[in-house]
Amino acid sequence: MTEKEVLEFIMRRRSVRKFTGEPVPKEKLEVLLKAAMAAPSARNRQPWEFLVLTEREKIREVCTAHPYAKFGVDAGAVIIPLGKPAGNFYFFQDMAAAVENLLLAAANLGLGATWCGMDEKRQDAIHPLLGVPQDYWIFAVIPVGVPAEHPEPRTQYDPAKVHWQRFGQHL
Numbered sequence: 001m002t003e004k005e006v007l008e009f010i011m012r013r014r015s016v017r018k019f020t021g022e023p024v025p026k027e028k029l030e031v032l033l034k035a036a037m038a039a040p041s042a043r044n045r046q047p048w049e050f051l052v053l054t055e056r057e058k059i060r061e062v063c064t065a066h067p068y069a070k071f072g073v074d075a076g077a078v079i080i081p082l083g084k085p086a087g088n089f090y091f092f093q094d095m096a097a098a099v100e101n102l103l104l105a106a107a108n109l110g111l112g113a114t115w116c117g118m119d120e121k122r123q124d125a126i127h128p129l130l131g132v133p134q135d136y137w138i139f140a141v142i143p144v145g146v147p148a149e150h151p152e153p154r155t156q157y158d159p160a161k162v163h164w165q166r167f168g169q170h171l
């Protein structure tokens, strides 16, 4: 890949919040899960598991239980990365790496997706809907679908955020 192609691959990922309502083929969902599980994790503990929703009613229930994921009701699927954080300092970092891999794969398969973050209150709302055990932390809710909007690829590169050799020194 050229330098341009590498950046294009990465920048193709944007948050997509409008979907056609079409289903997402299981084969594509499996590619997303393979991409997620290719992520690095501390001591290679791979703390992730994934709950995949493709049934319309479940998708609706979960997306409407999250204050900022309501747009996901038209998604063809929802992927929910989750795992047990207890005793694993790196849990959240590992989970984030997996989610970013998944989002990059989705965008490059022509799918739209958005990472919707979770807090305590959202845990309590979504756990019972899906029968998730109490010792699991739902890391994110990710609506995935055929995109009905196409945000422009872009880097948000800002040289002021890059320090060369010592803090405060910019090119």
Ligand SMILES: Cc1cc2nc3c(=O)[nH]c(=O)nc-3n(C[C@H](O)[C@H](O)[C@H](O)COP(=O)(O)O)c2cc1C
Binding pocket: 013, 014, 015, 016, 017, 068, 069, 114, 115, 116, 117, 118, 151
């Ligand atoms: C931890 C995290 C939580 C987020 N939560 C939400 C959310 O609840 N709802 C939403 O619509 N977008 C959410 N986003 C997406 C951000 O709004 C989005 O990434 C940001 O505006 C940059 O736009 P881009 O993803 O198109 O580059 C979240 C992103 C991250 C990384």
